[in-house]
Amino acid sequence: MADTVAVERRAKASGPVTGGSRTTERKRREARAAYLFLAPWFVGLFVITIGPILASLYLSFTDYSLLEEAKWVGFDNYVKMFTEDPRFVSSLKVTTIYVVVSVPLQLAFALALALVLDRGLRGLPIYRSIFYLPSLLGGSVAIAILWRKVFGAEGLVNAVLGVFGIQGPGWVSDPDYALGTLILLHVWTFGAPMIIFLAGLRQIPSSYYEAASVDGAGRLRQFRSITLPLLTPIIFFNLVLEVIKSFQSFTQSFIVSNGSGGPADSTLFYTLYLYLKGFKNYDMGYAAAMAWVLLLIIAGLTGVNFLASKYWVFYGDSK
Amino acid sequence: MATPSRPVPVLFRPLPKGGRLLKHLLLIGFGLVMLYPLLWMVSSSLKPEELIFRQPGLWPSEVTLDNYVDGWTALKHPFGYYLWNSAVVTALSVVANLVACSLAAYAFARLGFPLKKLWFAVMLGTIMLPHHVVIVPQYIMFSKLGLINTIWPLVMPKILATDAFFVFLMVQFIRTLPRELDEAAEIDGAGYWRTFYRVVMPLCLPALATTAIFTFIWTWNDFLSQLLYLNNPDNFTVPVALRTFLDSSGESSWGPMFAMSIVALGPIFGFFLAGQKYLIRGVATTGLK
Incomplete structure (x- = not known):
């Protein structure tokens, strides 16, 4: 009973019943879910980690004190x-x-x-x-x-x-x-x-x-x-x-x-x-x-x- | 003639009784030397100030709780105030790490998506990254956002799963769970979300426990971030408050400082006793400290 319901629901969710597009649709759904699960991590990666690493590389070539503008000083x-x-x-x-x-x-x-x-x-x-x-x-x-x-x-x-x-x-x-x-x-x-x-x-x-x-x-x-x-x-x-x-x-x-x-x-x-x-x-x-x-x-x-x-x-x- | 019995492997041959006893005595002796400073701190915190440095022994000739009373009230706020601040930061960090890291770990362990290998490698790379490389720009960012002296700079990175160590720990753990469980859940009509929190998470309890305990201990002990972001005594957490003892009292009041140090170590010690199994397993399998 439960099985047939599930199969029906899956069939409905995956749209047309042609084999190939069902798997691609499924893959797309899975990838979308994955990115949702990873959303906090991605934001953290760019805002808390990679952004600051690059910013600190840029700052390392400047004279900067938080109050004034950064001044480029090379090496x-x-x-x-x-x-x-x-x-x-x-x-x-x-x-x-x-x-x-x-x-x-x-x-x-x-x-x-x-x-x-x-x-x-x-x-x-x-x-x-x-x-x-x-x-x-x-x-x-x-x-x-x-x-x-x-x-x-x-x-x-x-x-x-x-x-x-x-x-x-x-x-x-x-x-x-x-x-x-x-x-x-x-x-x-x-x-x-x-x-x-x-x-x-x-x-x-x-x-x-x-x-x-x-x-x-x-x-x-x-x-x-x-x-x-x-x-x-x-x-x-x-x-x-x-x-x-x-x-x-x-x-x-x-x-x-x-x-x-x-x-x-x-x-x-x-x-x-x-x-x-x-x-x-x-x-x-x-x-x-x-x-x-x-x-x-x-x-x-x-x-x-x-x-x-x-x-x-x-x-x-x-x- | 009797057949010669098979030799017992040398390493397993029980040491002669005296040898075994000697080994235990040496281990106990060594353990005592290691723990002596800790025990001495406990006993000193119970001694009247003037006796602390005249008695290197452990047994206080005179027991008093004065140091605890004095230490509790020595700073701007009673010490309980700082304990509460630390507890808030630590509790939020634990919850944030549990949620954010397990979400990411499920995706890495179970779902397929483009560039998965690349992102996984990036995640592993961030484990090795020295924290100091990012603190200057992070500090600038949080100060431009007006978030200095709030808990956000301390908790936000956890909400965003930047403790990649724990993501990795949970990925490894989820990979050991049989995939058939996920498939069965899917056949029963569960989506990814339901599979995650109804099937996978309950089985991950050991990994979640390890994550919670280590996040607790690391956050409770963390000094650098709290020193950077909390400058107002009204926001001080335990480590920063303890540190002000050094400034305010100089070399004179070691008794109260010891007493509050012991109060500060108390929760860690409690977690150590309660969660030993997960701690030891966590260290043994992943090299967490």
Whole structure:
């Protein structure tokens, strides 16, 4: 009953009953529906994403402060960045050190803990949750405030050191150590990549290990010849993700230095400097140029990562 | 002579009892070190101000709620006012993301339309796009529209499905659902819209839950956009309000600041306890943070 009604209704909806035009009519209807479903996304794509990207490219060639008209200055902003602006160069350096040191460290911790937790350890869900919690909280203002105090001159770390009779420096107020505390904060959030590693470890068939141990391979050998190669795609995925993410870190640097990037610009992250230029000095042309340099850096790093991956990432079918 | 038993694979051979215990002890120790700063913040928030930095230990010798009382009223408005502002922004963002992202995801996963592959690739590309590339022109746009100090710059991008991460997450999820269900619905006379919200969406609950929880946590923690668009203390959300503690009180009143930091982390911690399953699964399958 219901079927015939439906068929009738479909026949009516699709007009003439000749086979070919019915399918094209159907396709047209489907496409129309699809565009309706996608309407918010399309508006967002053009108004919130692509429009602003192009606008920021245009602005990067201008001198603009929100109040006056934009003035075309050609490549001045880009040239100034690398030749006349030591703060820009130092922010780039600080961010690079941060990424290069903290990402490998974080991934090493993530992998090590994933290996320890893998394969039927009792209490796995509890450990997993405990190690994951910092990843959820790590980006918040509250934790950055905590960090400022844990590593303050009169903070937790120095109180603990004091128990052993050691007088520690004011970690966040000493240019030699301030960046180190931010690196530590990033390493502290190793839980998220750890969970991705755990999921990856689970994909490795246990028969591989059985075969290897029948052949007399020890634990270390099994790790080097089975676990590590089969895990390289996941390591690669985590690496790309974390490099992109950490290059854009903002909150930690802002809160720990209270918006200054200090002491002595030692925690001046790229994005913090971009914020100060664009929204404190209202030098928006310059900030837009910095944004485009950031886009190129991130695209470049991702590209390099993908190219290099050919030499060390092992995909099962390539051998 | 007995036949030699098959060797147990080395990795599965249970560690000797002492070894296993040692492993657990090391893990617990490491976990404690990791959580120590958090626990210390909780315990410090319950200590009288002058004791905080003299006692690195966790057990407060004297418990007081003064820090919470002081912190709640330290800023222009009582702290509950900022919690409410944050809750409004966060709730709207969650609803907007759920609706807009699932609409787009259904089209990408189930419907055919011209240039579908191209648009899908564009959508994936926007996931990787650094947010900072668009903030300057976005700020100019919203300020020309007179929307600074309103919630629109924070919520509008969500209404327009710009969190492509979640679109992708749901596309992946919908693709795992059997197509026969859609076809059956169509035979029963359901249009695309009915198929979407009567058949596909109810089956997408796990993906929707992951989206909701992550949108909640990200929006609640988000600092940059709220710092940019909310400059008036009457509109401050929790992160921006917490930040003003640093300015107004300098280095002196850490007790109240810790107390309010804990209040700020409370909802995230609650969602973490309630939604662990979806959080862990979300991270494991898509690399969400």
